[in-house]
Amino acid sequence: MVKNKLSFRVYMIILVFILAGVSILSMAWGQIDIPLKTAAAFLFKSMGIPVLTDVPVSPEQQAVLLHIRLPRTIVGLLVGAGLAASGTVMQGLFANPLADPGIVGVSSGASLGAVIAIATGFSEMSMFATPLFALCGAACAVILTVGLAMRHGKVPMMMLLLSGVVVGMLLAAATAGILTVVNEHKLQQYLFWTIGGLDYRRWEHVLMGIGPILGGIAVMLLMARHLNVLVLGDIEAKAVGLPVVKYRLGFLALAAMTTSVGVCISGNIGFVGLVVPHMMRMLIGPDHRYLLPASVLAGASFLVLCDSIGRVIASPSEVRVGIMTALIGTPYFLYLLRKTYTTTR
Amino acid sequence: MMKCVLTAEKLSVGYSTDSPVLRDICFNVNKGELVGLIGPNGAGKSTLLKSLRGILKPLEGEIYIADHMASALTDHEFACLTAYLQQDVHIAFDYSVREIVNTGRYPHLQWWEKEGIEDNKIVDACMEFTRVADLADKSVLEISGGQRQRVMLAKVLAQQTPILFLDEPSTGLDIFYQEEMFRFCQELCRAGKTVLMVVHELSLAARFCSRLMLIGNHKVMKDGKPEDVLTEEYLTEAYGVPVRVVENPRTGHVEVYTEPNEKNPERKALLHVIQSGETEDVHGKE
Structure with missing residues (x-):
């Protein structure tokens, strides 16, 4: 399926419009219903675009939009974009459409970090504690995975895959071990963290995530051409003069970093990094x-859309976004598996 | 005056020092030569090619590529001097033909650059030369094996290197694609490129290559003009079975074939076992 550059531009324009539309939806939907027009007017006003200036925004609406909905939407956009970009890079690195950032131990490492923060009580002291511990956990897990797979200065992808699985299981066991000894309140706290959600996300979360995620995505976009060569395998990449190990580890670090920052500010959210790159x-x-920028836009839209639907589908209670992405992602993923299986066999 | 572009000096190659695949190899290759590496399966032709290209580290000895010591070249410098066509490239996603040929431009671009007008011109010319220009926007997963090999050749050419290493570029293709592949290489060598290729089709090698290297018994058994290498004596020794070489009087081409094994009573017994359960009536006897 090969598309020319013209249709790429058309797709990008459509994706930008979807992104804008989904953002407005996310601003409007929720426990306090705000008309779409008001939400749009607020967004345009805060971006300084002189459209819909005659629509009034009441002070209560203004407060909800500015302090609750806007940070939540921005966190959703950032995390969705980051997860989709990392997923695209991981699928390219492993030359496998079923790879996602989780396979090098990012999510299990982050979970262990979070559970340690909760069990030791650091999470009660500062809202930054759990994200920080989760980030350290993810970093340790990736370093451990790569370290185990490294042989004579080379990183064979099969070894990386296997050591990722092993490290993931080990850390999951450690997490489970800690969970068996903590009290019910802490158990609840962990459960709440592990099912990724965007509720109660404030500007602090935006500040934590915006730098590393946007930075990570920017570097990935710059390096996208090298990924095209890396996909063709070690020998092919070396034959055209690409320093394989350096670039492979660089991409791995970028994807892992972007994912773990996303996981830190929103908990574990699956399927975005798997389904969105594949769809794109x-x-x-x-x-x-072309694939990476499209995945970034689509990932951001997908996550915010899932979050918006989760807010209204079971109103007045909320379905967390980690559950929504799985609900929408699983059927698609199964369909994908069946399709790949029938075409390759 | 012939210009030497590739030298192997006391080269030992393989995967472990205890049992090298090839030992103490010395040869020079001059500019414009079309060298065919021949020999039985597992003799070490591909291993030698990989080592010459720097993908496999030589166990001993040194390789010189256009007066540069190969062990001192960086990945990038190596890629500007030599290109390498793998035996079998696994392409996971449905890249277009043009996208694959584009990757050949990689060593000529800075890391932040994207292909410019000049690069596109070169890629177009390479696809035109190997006759795949009309497939440019097709997916590489949808084209035939013969077309795919031509695409990979175009990719290797887009790298614009003086030396080409091709590992079995014509294996598994039909006669038309096989001969075309050899003709492309012959044209390239006449234009001044140097090609080393692993070949299994001995009569084609005899027709198109300017020089053959027969590899077997952990060494280069014979190196020279095709008619000097393709003799019954050398081939019989290398392949370990009686080989006959005859000239076809109508075409003037060399034909190579193995003498059939003498009738072996053990094989008859084996055939008897293989066929013992056969019944023509699949529904069984009434």
Whole structure:
């Protein structure tokens, strides 16, 4: 499925419009219903675009929009974009459409970090404690995974995959071990963290995530051409003069860092990094210079859309976004597996 | 005056020092030569090619590529001097033909650059030369094996290197694609490129290559003009079975074939076991 550059532009424009539309939806939907028009007017006003200036925004609406909905939406956009970009990079690195950042131990490491923060009580002292511990956990897990897979200065992808699985199981066991000795309140706290959600996300979360996630995405976009060569395998990459190990570890670090920062500010959210890149590859083709930007936009839209639906689907209570992405992602993933299986066998 | 572009000096290659695949190899290759590496399966032709290209580290000895010591070249410098066509490339995603050929431009771009007008021109010319220009926007997963090999050749050419290493570029292709592949290489060598290729089709090698290297018994058994290498004596020794070489009087081409094994009573017994359960009536006897 190969698309020319013109249709790439068309897709990008459509994706930007979807992104804008989904953002307005996310601003409007929720426990306090705000008309779409008001939400749009607020967004345009805060971006300084002179559209819909005649629509009044009441002080209560203003407060809800500015302090609750806007940070929540921005965190959703950032995390969605970061997860989708990392997923695209991981699928390219492993030359496997079913890879996602979790396979090098990012999510299990972050979970262990979070559970340690909760069990030791650090999470009660500062709202930054759990994210910080989760980030350290994720970093340790990735370093352990890569360290185990490293042989004579080379990182064979099969070894990386296997050591990722082993490290993931080990850390999950450690997490479970800690959970068996903590009290019920802490158990609840962990459970709440592990099912990723965007509720109660404030500007502090935006501040924590915006730098590393946008930075990570920017570097990935710059390096996209190298990923195209890396996908063809070690020998092919070396034959055209690409320093394989250096670039492979660099991409791995970028994807792991972006994912873990996302996980830190919103908990574990699955399927975005798996499904979105795959969907975009079917539309745009596998050239990462086009695939990556499309995945970034689509991932951001997908996560915020899932969050918005989760807010209204079981109103007045909320379905957390980690559950929503799985609910929407699982059927698609199963369909994908069946399809790949029938075409390759 | 012939210009030497590739030298192997006391080269030992393989995967472990205890049992090298090839030992103490010395040869020079001059500019414009079309060298065919021949020999039985597992003799070490691909291993030698990989070592010459720097993908496998030589166990001993040194390789010189256009007066540069190979062990001192960086990945990038190596890629500007030599290109390498793998035996079998696994392409996971449905890249277009053009996207694959584009990757050949990699060593000529800075890390932040994208292909410019000049690069596109070169890529177009390479696809035109290997006759795949009309497939440019097709997916590499949808084209035939013969077309795919031509695409990979175009990719290797887009790298614009003086030396090409091709590992079995014509294996598994039909006669038309096989001969075309050899003809492309011959044209390239006449234009001044140097090609080393692993070949299994001995009569094609005899027709198109300017020089053959027969590899077997952990060494280069014979190196020279095709008619000097393709003799019954050398081939019989290398392949370990009686080999006959005859000239076809109508075409003037060399034909190579193995003498059939003498009738072996053990094989008859084996056949009897293989066929023992056979019944023509699949529904069984009434």
